[in-house]
Amino acid sequence: MFCGCRVEFGAPPNTLVCPVCLGLPGALPVANRRAIALAIRAALALGSRVNALSVFARKHYFYPDLPKGYQITQYDRPLALGGSLELPSAGGPVRIRRLHVEEDAGKSLHDRFPQQTAVDLNRAGVPLIEVVTEPDLRSAAEARAFLGRLKQTLEYLEVSDCNMEEGSLRVDANVSVRPVGAREYAGKTEVKNMNSFSQLEKALEFEAERHIAILKSGGSVQHQTMLWDPARGEARPMRGKEEVHDYRYFSEPDLPPLTVSEEEVARIGRELPELPWQKTQRFVSAYGLPEYDAELLSATREFADYYEAVVGGGADAKTASNWLMGEVLAVCNERGVGIGALGVKPARLAELIGLVDGGSLSLGVGKQVFRRMVETGKRAEEVVREEGLRTVSDEGQLEAWVAEALAESPREVERYRNGEEKLLAHFIGQVMRKSSGRADPGRLREILLQALRG
């Protein structure tokens, strides 16, 4: 945030450091203009007002991973105020209170040396934004949904990779409860530094229940900072020393106030990408997709772009949507990868969809072909040719399969002729197995009906 060190997760400890982030005497911070621009980008997407002037402040606390003894953040004059994020599942917008920029601290490593704690300062000085909401979330599930929406938005903006395992997105969650009908909330606790959706939800549920039990037994909830222990599934108060709230904020004397011109804000505003909810709306209006499809397809920019390229390649909009939400997503999930990593170009998927729509392949065989395309990197036509998968409409071949099938099930034939017409499905199934799914269903039905009439 205030020096030129590279940001890289997993680099050897203490290799991405300089006098500024190490807090050496005489080193002076300089605000990173690019980080500020990204923060403004996030603020604008959340509908926040960007302040023409904001002020950096020192937040003091003593901890081994904080060599300066203070963190540079923003306090009473943050970069941006207000805004909201629409969250349909919470019944409306969640208001944003503020958004500010700050630097990250280093990391304590407890697993490198027996009985000792080591410090890695690579992360010290990495730019962060902190987004604070108003208390508009009413359940752990809503909090989780909000975090999902925020993550999706930040990913669309390319402000952060939001990799939670690597700590690029972390959550401090405040919890309070109130008796039904009451206006005022009872005491509040804060659960710090969670880095997974499911842990956030569990921690909030745990805390809410703990608060309710305290209130029911006539006690009062102490304002406390809690640490969530995923292994034990419980939140524990942080030890006193880590919880001292006297941060002795004052304006950072080594940095001038941060000024942002109207022109700069306007320029960043013009460069904002289409946001998830805008894309969803456009998919509904431009492609006539159901809201459900549009929402799912716009889950990530990559998926949405891929979808549009398949449609651009000539596939019908709804058919392409069905393919993406069905077989394609299934293969992505099985492999645990994004759509780009499957190695099937959108135009190639459009070709395959064309073969199915044109009747050259049944849908079932088409899905098999897609899997082969992922495995081999070949085009649909090639897979079909090499593996003999094209739909069989040839009369002679179909008649031969039908004759075999009827000969194998004389009793079913008799029952069918005695009025059990639903057995038609049984014969269709038999021929489909014989043809490995390649029999043209329309022609097969005609020939089968004819043969059964006998």
Ligand SMILES: [Zn+2]
């Ligand atoms: Zn540095």
